[in-house]
Amino acid sequence: MAAQLVLIVEDNEKNMKLVRDVLNFHGYQTVEATTAEAGLELARTSQPALILMDIQLPGLDGVSALRHLRSDNATSHIPVIAVTASAMSNERRKILEAGFDGYQQKPIKVKEFVAEVRSVLNAGSRSDSRNAQEG
Ligand code: MN
Numbered sequence: 001m002a003a004q005l006v007l008i009v010e011d012n013e014k015n016m017k018l019v020r021d022v023l024n025f026h027g028y029q030t031v032e033a034t035t036a037e038a039g040l041e042l043a044r045t046s047q048p049a050l051i052l053m054d055i056q057l058p059g060l061d062g063v064s065a066l067r068h069l070r071s072d073n074a075t076s077h078i079p080v081i082a083v084t085a086s087a088m089s090n091e092r093r094k095i096l097e098a099g100f101d102g103y104q105q106k107p108i109k110v111k112e113f114v115a116e117v118r119s120v121l122n123a124g125s126r127s128d129s130r131n132a133q134e135g
Contacts, residue, residue, distance in 0.1 A: 003029045004121055007048035009039035009065065010083070011057050015106060019052060019083070022110055023117070036065035043075045050121055052104075055084040055095065063098045070099060077125040081116060083108065101126070 006023050010016040011034045020030050031046050033039035036057050043051060051069070055062035062082060069075040081102035082095045095103055101123075102116050 003027055004049040005029045005031060005046060006117070007031050007033065007039060007042055007046065007051045009033045009036060009051065009057070009062070010054045011035065012054070015054070015083075018108065019113075022108075022114060026114055026117075028117070036060035036062060036068075039065060040068050040072075040075070043069060043078060044072070047074075048078060050117065051078055051080045052083050052117075053080050053100070055082055063095070066098055066100060077127065079120045079123065079126055081120055 006028045008016060008019050008023075008030055010019060010032070016032060016034070020032065023030050031042055031048065033042050037060055039051070039053070053062040053065060057065070060068075062084070066080055069078065069080060079101040081104060082100040083104045083106060084091070084095065085106045092103055102120050104113050104116060
């Protein structure tokens with residue numbers, strides 16, 4: 001089975017490295033963007049199986065980026081997990097209400113993070129259950 005591709009959108013170098021290292025260690029391939037704008041373009045061109053989206057980004061923020069992803073037929077099927085430093089429970093609710101498929105708080109807890117990545121990937125493409133049994 002080919003390694004699944006995960007797009008990481010993260011503007012902090014240390015967080016990027018941690019997430020990349022954890023995913024690569026667990027056998028996932030990664031592509032990276034440090035802005036939402038670059039992430040949107042990479043999502044269209046690389047068609048990742050999953051996107052990890054930082055919320056606080058220079059320029060477009062992660063919630064706005066999610067809206068763009070969902071309104072584009074080329075990317076609307078891709079599940080997106082929010083990864084944010086925000087600890088407030090009302091922030092968490094706002095993020096989940098925005099339509100993210102999952103939520104991880106920074107600094108990430110590696111075991112929990114990997115479990116969520118697996119779980120969302122196993123659920124397959126959004127509104128396309130046919131893919132859920134593949135791989
Ligand atoms: Mn950030």
